[in-house]
Every structure is written in C-alpha cells, then in structure tokens.
Amino acid sequence: MGKHPSLMFKETGEAADAVARLLAREKPVFAEIGRLIGQRRPSVVTVAARGSSDHAVSFFKYLFEITAGIPVASIGPSVVSVYRATLNVPNGLHVTVSQSGASPDIIAVQEEAKRGGATTLAVVNVEDSPLAHAADVVLPIHAGEEKSVAATKSFIASAAALAALTQAATGEAALTGGLTQLPEMLRRVCEADCADALPMLSDAQSLYTAGRGPGFAIALEAALKAKETAKLHAEAFSLAELMHGPMQLVERGFPILAFLQEDEALSASTAALDKLKALGAGVVCFSSRAGGDTVTVPSTGYAKLDPLVAIAAYYRLIERLARERGLDPDTPERLRKVTETM
Incomplete structure (x- = not known):
C-alpha cells in the first residue's frame, strides 16, 4: 500500500x-x-x-x-x-x-x-x-x-x-x-496510540472482540471491520457469554480486544478479562480507564457513550493493520458500498 x-x-x-x-x-x-x-x-x-x-x-x-x-x-x-x-x-x-x-x-x-x-x-x-x-x-x-x-x-x-x-x-x-x-472527544481520540496492539494482531488468524452493554454493541462493529478491511476472522461476544463455550478456544496468545466503559458493568468485565488473561489470552482494552494493556480513550463524562469514542480509535488500528497486511481497507475485493438485499 x-x-x-x-x-x-x-x-x-x-x-x-x-x-x-x-x-x-x-x-x-x-x-x-x-x-x-x-x-x-x-x-x-x-x-x-x-x-x-x-x-x-x-x-x-x-x-x-x-x-x-x-x-x-x-x-x-x-x-x-x-x-x-x-x-x-x-x-x-x-x-x-x-x-x-x-x-x-x-x-x-x-x-x-x-x-x-x-x-x-x-x-x-x-x-x-x-x-x-x-x-x-x-x-x-x-x-x-x-x-x-x-x-x-x-x-x-x-x-x-x-x-x-x-x-x-x-x-x-x-x-x-x-x-x-x-464531538470534541472524537477529535481527541484520533490521537490515541494504538501501536502496542499491532504486534498481537499482525500474525493473528482469528480474534474475539468483547464488551458488556453498549460496549458489546461496539464489539459487534469491531468484529465486522476486522473481517471486511483486514481479512481477519473475528467474533464478537458479550463478556458474560465469552465465559461459556467460546472460552474453550482461548489459548496462549489468542487475541481479545475489549471495549470497557466505566459504568455498572466495569467490575464484572474486568473480572472476566482477568480470567481470560490467566488462560494466556492476549488482551487489549479500549477504555478511558488507563492501564498497561489499554488503549486509553477520552471520556465524554457519560460512560455509556464512551464506546462510540473507542470505536474511532479502533478504526484507526484496524485500518493500519489492513495496510500493513498489504490490503486496501477502502475497496475490499468482494464488497461494495451499497448492498441491496431481500
């Protein structure tokens, strides 16, 4: 590219x-x-x-x-x-x-x-x-x-x-x-540093995206973008559901991208991610809560809106991954902009 x-x-x-x-x-x-x-x-x-x-x-x-x-x-x-x-x-x-x-x-x-x-x-x-x-x-x-x-x-x-x-x-x-x-937080988040997440994804064949509540909705969008732009297989799960059958696939180095807003679901989400890390998963969080494995995004002051800020940072990450894989994120060969279905 x-x-x-x-x-x-x-x-x-x-x-x-x-x-x-x-x-x-x-x-x-x-x-x-x-x-x-x-x-x-x-x-x-x-x-x-x-x-x-x-x-x-x-x-x-x-x-x-x-x-x-x-x-x-x-x-x-x-x-x-x-x-x-x-x-x-x-x-x-x-x-x-x-x-x-x-x-x-x-x-x-x-x-x-x-x-x-x-x-x-x-x-x-x-x-x-x-x-x-x-x-x-x-x-x-x-x-x-x-x-x-x-x-x-x-x-x-x-x-x-x-x-x-x-x-x-x-x-x-x-x-x-x-x-x-x-709007201002969306402007600021474009400067977020996602570089630390790239090594985990560069050779990945599959990944999970995850969250709870509004964060899970954003995880669904993130999984779609991984597939259509970077040709990377991704499945989205609620972190509650991930603790069931999907956890069987989590092995050492398995990538999980989580969208964590600082609301009522935070403590349960953090506990679930700790369990996944203990299994060897490679976890990166998109959150306004800073941490060693976190892409830090600015908060709107209303936590349930913050996943919308986080997805903008993720878009920059997956766009860069696609380009590093030699793909054009704008023109996936099997897709077009308007899809008319019945």
Missing part, C-alpha cells in the same frame, strides 16, 4: 464534525421524536437495519432500554421481505437505520410497520432516498459522502443520532452533557 492515508483513515477523522452538525441541525427533529414518544408511550420500539447500521441499532437498544426502560425489538428484514409476515404494532414507533436508504428489505419492513399502526422514523445519510420518502419522520445524520466501503463516520453519526433520540425521549441531563462533549 502507498503512504497516503486511506479514505477510511480520513473519514474516521471526519466523524467529529459529522456528529457536531447532526446535533446542531436536527434539534427540531429530536424534539418532535421526544413528543411522539411522550404522546404514544409505546410499549416497545421496533427497529430494522443491516450491517454497521444494525450495530448502531444494538448500541441504541442497550442505551434506550437502560435509560428509558422501554424494550427495543429488532425485526429481521426477511420476516417481511421473504416470509411476507404482517406486523401488529399499534401505537408503536418503528426506527429504520440505513446509510443509503435504498435496500428493499428494510423498506418493506418500514412499510409493513406503518400498515401495522406504527409511526415510522428513518435515520439516513441520504435524505433523497426511498426509505426517507416513505417515512413519517426523517432524521438525517449529516455524515456527508462516504467513499470507503468501510462505514466509519456514518456508523458513529448513526449511533450518535440514536443516542440523541434517547435523550429526547428521557430528558436525561447527564446524557445531554455527554452528547455535548462527544
């Missing part, structure tokens, strides 16, 4: 400005969503997405369920697009997250959710898209054009949009403060 930064590298650095634009420009939409949830009081929020957008939805699921106490149910797109099921969601809220807003399967789910009685919200990067045109409410993420196949700034902006939706629904002051700090 050449010496010039990849598009993935540059676009990761643009995430901070994207989030700042989103939070500044879409205040009226967030207020509208807050009113809708307050009026409708849905017993469940349904969601549909694929790929990185689905990982943003997983992040939202943890954050929303923890703070709002309302369950979030992910609808498999094939339930409607292939199996032709009907959805009964009277008085519900259905959220679709898509960068392109063009995949037929998630459009079909949105249409069926609307027929089933839900108000539909499209979180999109392309406002002039079929998904956006058909939605009741549109929330643009303002990430701008993303040329790399690897979604970076669009993933972070989508997850930030869903975090702001959560704040609008709950009015939680601490989350408001964290969102205010998020």
